[in-house]
Amino acid sequence: MTTTETTETTRSSPKQADDRFINRHASLMPTFAALGVLVVLLVAAQLYFGDFVSPGNMSALLLDNAYLMVIAVGMTFVILTAGIDLSVGSVMAFTGILLASLLGRGMPAAVAVPVILLAGAVIGLLIGILVQYFDVQPFIASLAGLFLARGLAFVVSLKSIRVDDPSVLWLQSTRFQVGDWYITPTGIIALLAVGIGAFVLQYTRFGRTVYAIGGNEQSARLMGLKVARTKVFVYLVSGSLAGLAGLILTAYSGAGYPRNGIGTELDAIAAVVIGGTLLSGGRGYVLGSMIGVLVYGTIKTVISFLGAEQAWMQIIVGGLLLLFILIQRFIVSRSERRE
């Protein structure tokens, strides 16, 4: 049909095949790296402790960090748009104590749970509106959200409130066993969040718009995508998931506590970055964030097994974060030079 055929070289030498694989999956590289780190950690721990990788330990790994996994899913969405959400830890604390308080006043769980999810969504929505319609930097807008949620948590109660509602406690206390492996409903919720998040990002226009915004927001707009709506919505998602995390954490600890989640947003950001999502937006996967959370959880478990102080936790996470950022920067600057 045409006189000039334009093709790129299709010789399939091994190097070409490698290059093509890399070109197709370049943004997966950091996630593979994270998976590599996780494997190395698990192997090293196994060698050192002897019975680290046991069904019991691995099951606990998921359950102890289910709340963080849920938050990390929401954080992934936000960071993919080159934004950030500093409020998630406080929102989790607020919704957690709110749930405990409502249950304590006799509200049935079937009503209380949607209420707290809504509360999280509302705070997220407020942040999204500030970011999109008032041109406030995400850092500042979510900072306001952090203040608001933290203060509200203490308004609900200055002290912790125990939860006795069986339908909530069921989430954590029930275990579905397969041999020595077990999983609780909270774990299932976390995995569902990851699965649904991954699906949305990969198979819906909303999800693709999220990636497009992170790649080049101006271009996304010029290409006719619904950028404004999407940007607000990712913060709503993040807030709702923080609410869900509040439910999980409250079930896990059997109480709501207004001091929960201080610094959790930073842990989530670290997990997301370690999992291969770029802070500059546009690249990253929810599955990677899940791996990042598992890395985080493994380190925490190793530290407690070693009997070392929890302080090391923060140092190591900080160090890992720096390492991954430097690597990311190196990769990005190299790929920019190719163009």
Place this chain on the structure above:
Amino acid sequence: MGVVKHRLFWPIAALLTLVVVNTLSRPQFIKVTVRDGQLYGALIDILRNSAPLMLVALGMTIVIATRGIDLSVGAVMAVSGAVALTIIHDSGNPDNLGTVVSAVVVALLVALVLGSWNGMLIAVLGIQPIIATLVLMLAGRGVALLITEGFITTVNSGPFEYIATGYLLILPFAFLISLTAILLIGAFERRTALGMLTEAVGINPEASRLAGVRSRGIIFSVYVVSGLMAGIAGIIYSSNIRAADANAAGLFIELYAILAVVLGGTSLQGGKFSIAGTVIGVLIIQTLNSTILFLGVPSAQSPVFFALVVVLVVIVQSPRVRQLGRRPRGATGSDGTADKPAKAEVGA
């Protein structure tokens, strides 16, 4: 000069309003008494308690002026307090002035190193400030915890306690520290060319580079200063509670510092900054805090008020609100062609 007057007008007005409202509800608010040659009163308390935030906010101001941000200040405070207290605690004679002085010096040196670390990551390696300082924010507290071995180290040291609670002449020593910092930084920025060069770097880094300004050096040094300020703030904080609490020291202070800077009129985009504005911003925050406490609101709930303040400030400063008074020029690109034509320049 007209610009400065305009910029400080609202912050000063806000502060005065707060003071007036407080005085009306509790007349003893502005009462200052003299006892044993020392001043006391609610206002004096504000001046004294504002010292840590004042110091951190001063550092944050010049960092923000270069279009950067320093999230690590709280962690640096924690480390500084931990270092000083551990030295005093392990020295065996905590009441010795020499011990205290050397402990403070070492702590401040550590703070300088941490600030330089940030400066190197940002000015030399070119990492985004928010990320670079996030790393120290995470790791720093861990380091502080390690130094105190997870405990809250307490000491009984006269000279050390003096820092936060003592008086020099008639004023609280802590306040004098922050006053000195204000005057020194103000002098450095305005009596040398540093202020203008810093603003140039923040407003247009490329034009500054082409004009021969040492952008890298300036950016590096603001993080060092910020670290030092956080170090001093950490000393005052631990002196106040006579302990090193690695978890609580400086918690959220970076957020309040950023708020103070923004309240004082300095833009987060960088460029022109105002030390005086930040000072007023800090006083507003401190007075607001005092007001909230007086109202009987538990201090843990005060962040709600600050959330409202943040929202109010950013909405007022937002471009959309500023544009409400202007006639839109037809194709404003409300679908978001964000580069509204800058009409002065018609290029190709």
Place this chain on the structure above:
Amino acid sequence: MSNHGASPPGSSIVEMRGITISFPGVLALDNVDFRLRSGEIHALMGENGAGKSTLIKALTGVYAIDSGEIAVAGRPVVFHTTADAQVAGISTVYQEVNLCPNLSVGENVMLGHEPHRGGRIDWKGVHEQAAEHLRSLGVQIDTRTMLSSHSLAIQQLVAISRAMVLESRVLILDEPTSSLDRGEVEQLFAVIRELRTAGVAILFVSHFLEQVYEISDRVTVLRNGQLVGEYLIEDLPRHDLVTKMIGRVLDDLEAISEASNREVDRSGVPVLKATEVGRRGVLEPADLEVFQGEVVGLAGLLGSGRTELARLLYGADRADTGSISINGEPVRIGTPRHAIEQRIVFSSEDRRGEGIVSDLTVAENIVLGIQARRGWRHKIRKAERDAVVAEYMEALDVRPANPDSVVGTLSGGNQQKVLLARWLATAPELLILDEPTRGIDVGAKADIQRKVAELSAAGLSVIFISSELEEVLRLAQRVVVMRDRREIGQLDSNRVGLNDLIEYIANTSDGSAA
């Protein structure tokens, strides 16, 4: 390929009549008519400040028009947003390719129009359809690869392909070939010709004369915001085209011209001698010499490499090859500070982005150069500052004459003067000026040229870059001509006229150097 709109080839698809757009102080477009026809490639030509980009922005909905009307396929339209223009069938591919680099090729082509199956995106379908669209343009690439892994040339083709997915009737290509090599340009032109056959109206904006002649059917020339004319390309020889773009001298600048018509003593050591200075992908190695009191003009059209050379000489960019010596001494110039130490100063063509510091005052901008060199410790005393500022504000007639006014509020011409003042205040030996009179009013242009002539006669060496060739001829004693990022020759401007210079520049590569 689908039929793009029902208009038969040759009929007007876009008609713009009496378009006028003005900004404070500048009349960007003055009653301009413009017409695009289906199945035709139409070039829009004009130098900087001519109004090309303003016209395009009016057509794509970025700017609102002050007066005049636009009609698409016979129906009058008003564009409030860029989306309106797209809906009307007008697509634009910019130099910086507005796509998402982090997504795959196929996704970029189909973004927003992906086929769905069972409520979710059908990726197989996305890539099949994208590949189909690309194939119909003669482009065959793996659509699953990430966009950023491809060359700019391919990315442009992807952008064009996307425009076709949207069934555009008008395709605007804004400087598409600036970063392409010969082979990629061929490829692009083949695609454009395909589209022409399919009935798309193509607006081609480029400053590369040869390419305009190679691909276009018709050309419209703008100058100073006004329509010079619309011509069939075959009726317009190169020389005429360039003349129409550049036009005639409007002001009487005879005195300046005469003052510059002097002999320069080139017997001694040159102030600057650059040998084989170049940077891969940016500039072919070039030589340059400047003697004391000499104005050397760099002439050539946009993209010829003049700015690139200047930046290398100043250290704004780092050279890969070559050496520089100042007054006979070899020096290393890797950063602007090195250059400033050698008393070389540079005024960038991007005065807003790289020149003025917009939120600082006039006085602060003027002393910035001196202050930066002295270092932060030694603040310039108020008395000295006021004296320097007053001296240069008067010498260059900066208006308003208020040293405390914020520079961002001044007109372009006065901003340029402030920038010039900054550099002159440092008492340089060599002044490099890049497009100092672009986009500023006639009076300021004359002031700046006069000052340059004065100073060079008094011993200052100047490298003067301008797209306005008469300006270059007026001020320079020697003109270095550049094209396509290499130096092609030198002329003695005292003996050469405007026509000769135009000829020299417009000559094809098989024409010999004059």
